[in-house]
Amino acid sequence: MVMVERVVQAFPQMEPEDFKVLRALELEMRHHEWVPFERLLERTGFDEKELGYRLSRLDRWDMIIRTRRETVGYLGYQLRPEGYDALALRVLVEEGIIEGLGPEIGVGKEADVYLGISPKGVELAVKFNRIGRTSYTKIKRYREYVKDKRHISWLYVNRLTAEREFEALLHLYPEGVPVPRPVYQNRHVLVMTKFDGKELAETRVDDPERVLREILDAYHQALEVGVVHGDLSQFNIVVENDGSVLLIDWAHWVDLSHPSASELIERDVRNVCEYFRRKYRISVDYREFLPDEEVYGDRG
Ligand SMILES: Nc1ncnc2c1ncn2[C@@H]1O[C@H](COP(=O)(O)OP(=O)(O)OP(=O)(O)O)[C@@H](O)[C@H]1O
Ligand SMILES: [Mg+2]
Known part of the structure; x- marks a missing residue:
């Protein structure tokens, strides 16, 4: 379990040299599964004593992992998610x-x-x-x-x-x-x-027809921009406290010209319609809400 809380606790004690080592690890991990101690010496310009000291601090905060010589054949290091968190948090604060x-x-x-x-x-x-x-x-x-x-x-x-x-x-x-x-x-x-509201899955709405219509409208608006959600479900739709709908979690989106776009759209729309049918007994034919073929045509 990654604990942002622990990163937040360590954060005020962290010095620029600690971040320098994390940054060096981040860059070297592009080339090495386990980053050799020597590469870190070169990257940071620290002497062995300083680098050893920084690594032991980072190890104490669980921001890095150290391999045993026997396993990998040399002394190597990896960044842990906590270390990556620290690097990102630092930028968010500095900016x-x-x-x-x-x-x-x-x-x-x-x-x-x-x-x-x-x-x-x-x-x-x-x-x-x-x-x-x-x-x-x-x-x-x-x-x-x-x-x-x-x-x-x-x-x-x-x-x-x-x-x-x-x-x-x-x-x-x-x-x-x-x-x-x-x-x-x-x-x-x-x-x-930050929104104030609840995921669709966690709440019961009073006017399901209106909410479903708003969801499908929002979904189609996104298609007009050329964006296919690709992971639409009751967990990624929020009903805000004022009753309006918000579509969240766009990590899996594809462009409308993507070869799987029509398949994903069908799945997204069917998921939502099915959910309303089961929970609110609204009978809708999801196919009515699929976009026309020409939507893909001029993009694909
Ligand atoms: N902008 C926001 N404001 C308030 N709460 C949010 C916000 N974004 C996400 N959350 C909360 O965090 C939960 C997880 O977010 P999200 O769905 O984006 O992540 P996920 O399901 O892990 O995503 P992914 O599919 O990208 O791995 C949401 O269900 C919601 O409860
Ligand atoms: Mg989600």
Whole structure:
């Protein structure tokens, strides 16, 4: 279990030299599964004593892992998710995006979401992607986006996921599609405006027909921008406290010209319609809500 709380605790004690070692590890992990001590010496310019001291601090905060000489054949190091968190948090703080982190406000399949407080006191949602720590097959799903197929690390996949979701929100939000406002992205972390409401799965709405219509409208608005959600379900739809609908979790989106677009659209729309049929006994034929063929035509 990754604990952002522990990173937040260690954060005030961290010195520029600690970050320098984390940064060196991050860069070297592109080339090595286990980064040799010597590479870190070169990258940081520290002497052995200083580097040893920094590594032992980072180890104490669980931000790195050290291999045994016997296993890998040399003394090597890896960044842990906590170390990656620290690197991203530092940028968020230095850029004046957040001043502090509050409690966890959401746990998803592949992400932890925390409350973030901006320097002006605005509440934000800070999403930390956590893909692949438990299963490598999940990581393999991302092969398609990865140019160098040999090297698919959790670092890379999580950064890519945050970048992709940020990109989707940047397309959608300015066009008025009801999604959280994108605020910032660094590494595997995405910052957006925080909503006040409940996931569809966790609430019972009084006017299901209206809500379903709003969801499908929002979904079609996104299609007009060329963005296919690809993971739409009662867990990724929010009903805000004022009753309006918000579509969240755009990490799995594809462009409308993508070969799987029509399949994904069908699945998204069917999921939602099915859910309303089961829970609210609304009879809708999901096929009525599928876009016309020509929607793909001029893009594909
Ligand atoms: N902008 C936000 N404001 C408030 N809470 C949020 C926000 N974004 C996400 N959450 C909460 O965090 C939960 C997890 O977020 P999300 O669905 O984006 O992650 P996930 O399901 O792990 O995503 P992914 O499929 O990308 O791995 C949401 O269900 C929601 O409860
Ligand atoms: Mg989700």
